[in-house]
Amino acid sequence: MASKSTVEVFTRKGVDEKVAKLLVENGYTYTKVARANEKTLRKIEKILGERKLKRVLNAIKTKERAPKKKAQKPLKKPKITKKEIPTKIEPLRPIETKMMTMLEKSGRTLPRAVLRDLATRLERVKMPDKLLRQVLDLACERFEGHVIDPNESVGIIAAQSIGEPGTQMTMRTFHYAGVAEMNVTLGLPRLIEIVDARRVPSTPIMEIHLEEDVRNDLDKVREIASDIERTTVIDIADVETDISNMEVMVRLDKRKMERKGLSPIEVHKKLSKAKGLKGLADLRDENVVVRCDEPSYKKLLRLSEDTKSTPIKGIEGIHRAVIRKVGGSYIIYTEGSNLEKVLEQKHVDKSRTTTNSIMEIHEVLGIEAARNSIINEASKTLEEQGLTVDIRHIMLVSDLMTNDGDVKAIGRHGISGRKSSVLARAAFEITSAHLLRAGMTGETDSLEGVVENIIVGQPVTVGTGAVNLVWSPAKKGGQEK
Amino acid sequence: MRYTRFERARIVGARALQISMGAPILVDVPDDLIDPIEISIMEYNEDVIPMTVKREG
Numbered sequence: 001m002a003s004k005s006t007v008e009v010f011t012r013k014g015v016d017e018k019v020a021k022l023l024v025e026n027g028y029t030y031t032k033v034a035r036a037n038e039k040t041l042r043k044i045e046k047i048l049g050e051r052k053l054k055r056v057l058n059a060i061k062t063k064e065r066a067p068k069k070k071a072q073k074p075l076k077k078p079k080i081t082k083k084e085i086p087t088k089i090e091p092l093r094p095i096e097t098k099m100m101t102m103l104e105k106s107g108r109t110l111p112r113a114v115l116r117d118l119a120t121r122l123e124r125v126k127m128p129d130k131l132l133r134q135v136l137d138l139a140c141e142r143f144e145g146h147v148i149d150p151n152e153s154v155g156i157i158a159a160q161s162i163g164e165p166g167t168q169m170t171m172r173t174f175h176y177a178g179v180a181e182m183n184v185t186l187g188l189p190r191l192i193e194i195v196d197a198r199r200v201p202s203t204p205i206m207e208i209h210l211e212e213d214v215r216n217d218l219d220k221v222r223e224i225a226s227d228i229e230r231t232t233v234i235d236i237a238d239v240e241t242d243i244s245n246m247e248v249m250v251r252l253d254k255r256k257m258e259r260k261g262l263s264p265i266e267v268h269k270k271l272s273k274a275k276g277l278k279g280l281a282d283l284r285d286e287n288v289v290v291r292c293d294e295p296s297y298k299k300l301l302r303l304s305e306d307t308k309s310t311p312i313k314g315i316e317g318i319h320r321a322v323i324r325k326v327g328g329s330y331i332i333y334t335e336g337s338n339l340e341k342v343l344e345q346k347h348v349d350k351s352r353t354t355t356n357s358i359m360e361i362h363e364v365l366g367i368e369a370a371r372n373s374i375i376n377e378a379s380k381t382l383e384e385q386g387l388t389v390d391i392r393h394i395m396l397v398s399d400l401m402t403n404d405g406d407v408k409a410i411g412r413h414g415i416s417g418r419k420s421s422v423l424a425r426a427a428f429e430i431t432s433a434h435l436l437r438a439g440m441t442g443e444t445d446s447l448e449g450v451v452e453n454i455i456v457g458q459p460v461t462v463g464t465g466a467v468n469l470v471w472s473p474a475k476k477g478g479q480e481k
Numbered sequence: 482m483r484y485t486r487f488e489r490a491r492i493v494g495a496r497a498l499q500i501s502m503g504a505p506i507l508v509d510v511p512d513d514l515i516d517p518i519e520i521s522i523m524e525y526n527e528d529v530i531p532m533t534v535k536r537e538g
Contacts (some may be wrong), residue, residue: 135508149485150536470537 006030019052034060087455095119102133110142153462154449155400158393165387182322182335194374197401197409199359204337206318207276209352215329222323223402224347225332226260229321230314233271233307236260237288243297243306246305248290260313264288267312274310277303315341339364362407370407374398421445423452488524488534496530497521507531 007437009030010020011101023033032045033056045053092100096119105112110118118139120279122132148154161459169188185193185203186284193201199444210226210476233239236256240249240372250271252264268288271281280303282289290307292300320335334342335421337355342348355361362370382389400415401408408414422438422445437444450460459465484492500506501517507529510520524530 019513150485151485151487464487464491467488468537469491469495469532470535471531473531474535 010056010059015056016052019048022047023056028062031349067429093119093123095123099136102129102136103140106133108136109279110136110140110143112158114139114143117169125347151463151466154396158396161389161393161396162382163386165382165389168387169385182320182333186381187385191378194358194381195397195401195410197358197407197414201337201357203358204317204355204360206332206337206339206342206355207353208321208332208334208336208342208386209349210330210332211241211347211349214347215331216351218323218330219271220347221330221332223261224345225321225323225409227313228315228318228332228334228342230316230318230336231260231262231269231312233312235309236262236267236312239308241300243300246292246295246300248292248300248307250288250290251285252305256285262312270312271310276308315345358407365401367405367407371398371402374401374407419449421447421449421452422448423447423455427451427455467480484534492530492532492534493518493521493525495532496524 006024006029007017007020010023011017013030023044025098028044032040036044039051044056045424048056048354096115098116099110099118099316100142118135122135127135169191182205183203184205185201189202209215210221210224212226224391233250235340237253238251240251242249250267252267257263257267264283264286268281268283271277271290272284273289274281277290278295280290282291292301292303315338318334318336318339322331322333323330323451325331337357337360339353339355339357339360342353343350354373358370358373358377359375375394378397379389382394398408401410408418410416412429417425418423422434422443426434426438437443445452447456448461450462453460496528497517497520500520506520506524506529508520508524510523514523521530
C-alpha cells in the first residue's frame with residue numbers, strides 16, 4: 001500500500017516515523033486515530049503499547065503542524081550558452097577612425113553620433129585630407145556653438161519648451177486610424193499619462209513585429225494573430241442554459257471555430273480545466289455540455305457565466321488583434337497589452353515588438369528601456385500634433401523620471417513630492433504641513449536647490465549665481481588664463 | 482580658459498562694483514566714459530581683471 005502521504009500526516013504532527021508506519025500498516029489513518037473512541041484506542045494500544053500511544057495522542061493534540069516538506073529538487077546548474085551580447089554600437093568605419101585620429105591631433109572631440117552622421121554623408125565622397133580637416137573644423141565649431149553652458153538652468157527651459165506647445169494641444173483628441181479603427185489616446189491626455197507614469201495607459205496598444213520568414217505570409221500572420229488574441233467561449237459559441245436538464249449547453253459555431261483554428265475537443269479540454277468548471281464539462285456530439293452538479297439554479301447561473309468567460313486561446317489582456325500591412329510586411333496591432341507573454345510567442349520579433357505601456361516595458365525590459373520608451377512615446381505624441389519639441393528636453397524629463405531605477409511621476413507623488421529638501425517640498429504644496437513635519441522630526445536642509453536659496457534670500461545655484469570668483473592678482477594683461 | 486556667459490556676467494559685475502566704489506582702473510579710459518559697467522566690460526575685453534572663477538567638479 002502506497003501510504004507515504006498518510007504516514008506524512010503523522011510525521012508532520014511530530015509522530016515518530018516508525019510508529020506512524022506501524023499505524024498505517026494496521027489500517028489507521030490520522031483521522032481515524034484522532035477521532036478514535038475508547039474501543040479503537042484500546043486496539044491501537046495493543047499494537048503500539050501504552051507509552052507510545054500516549055506519545056502519539058499528545059502529538060496529535062498539539063495544534064502545530066510542521067511545515068509540509070517539499071521534496072527539494074537539486075538545483076539545476078544553469079546552462080549558459082555563449083551568446084553574443086547585442087550592442088548598439090557598430091564597429092567604427094575606416095573613415096570614422098580617420099576622423100577620430102584627426103580630431104585627436106587637433107585636440108578636439110566630437111560625439112560618436114555626430115561622427116557617424118558625418119561619416120554616412122562623406123563615405124562615398126572622395127576628398128583630400130585637407131578638405132576633410134576643414135569639414136571637421138567646421139563641424140566642431142558648429143557643435144561647440146550648440147553645446148549648452150555649464151550652470152544653465154536646463155530644467156526650466158525644458159519645462160517651458162514642453163509646456164508651451166502643450167497649451168496648443170487639443171484637450172481631447174480621439175483618433176480612429178486607418179481601417180483597423182483602433183481607438184488611441186493621443187494629444188494632451190496621452191502626454192499627461194506619460195508624465196504621470198500611470199500603471200496602465202487608458203488605451204494600451206502593442207505593435208507586434210514578426211520574424212522575417214513569416215512576416216509576408218498572410219495566412220501565417222493570421223494564425224499568429226489568433227494565437228495572441230484572447231478568445232473566450234462566447235466568441236466561438238452560443239451558450240444556452242438548460243433549466244430542465246440542469247446543464248449549460250455550449251453550441252459551438254463551426255465557422256468561427258475554423259477561423260480560430262479550434263476543435264471541439266480542445267474547447268472541451270479547456271472548459272473542463274477552467275476555474276469553477278473542473279470536470280463538469282462533457283463532449284456531446286459536436287458540442288460541449290457543462291453539467292451542474294448541484295440542484296441549485298444559482299449554481300447553474302454561475303456556471304453559465306463562468307462558461308461564457310472561459311478563455312480558450314490567446315494571451316491575457318489582449319482583447320483584439322488587428323493585422324495591418326506596413327511597408328510591405330504585416331504587423332499585428334493589438335488592443336490591450338501584455339509584453340511579457342507576447343515576447344514568449346513564436347515568430348515574434350523580440351527586438352522590434354513594442355507596447356505603449358511604459359510600466360510594462362519597465363517590468364519586462366528594465367529601466368533603460370523604460371527611459372527610451374518615455375522619450376519615444378512623448379515625442380511621438382507631440383509630433384502627431386504637429387508640434388516640434390527638441391528631443392533633449394524630453395530626454396531630460398525622461399532621465400529625471402527614471403534616474404533612481406524605477407519610473408517616478410512628475411508631480412506630487414513623484415519627483416516634486418519626494419525631494420529631499422524640506423523647503424523645496426514646502427514651496428511646492430501644502431507648505432505648513434511639510435514645515436511642521438520637518439520641525440517635529442528635526443530635518444536639515446542643505447540649501448542646494450534653487451527654491452531653498454530663494455526662500456532664504458541667497459543667490460541661487462544656477463546661472464550667474466553658481467559662479468565662484470577668486471581673486472587672482474598675479475594676472476597681468478595678455479597673460480594666458 | 483574660456484568663460485561661459487554666466488561667468489562673464491559675474492566677473493564683469495563684480496569688477497563694476499569695485500570700480501563704482503573707487504577701485505583703480507586698469508585700462509586707459511576716455512574721459513567721458515564714467516559708467517562703471519562699461520569700464521568693467523572694457524577691462525574684461527582687455528583681460529586685465531584680477532579675478533578668475535573657481536570651477537568645481
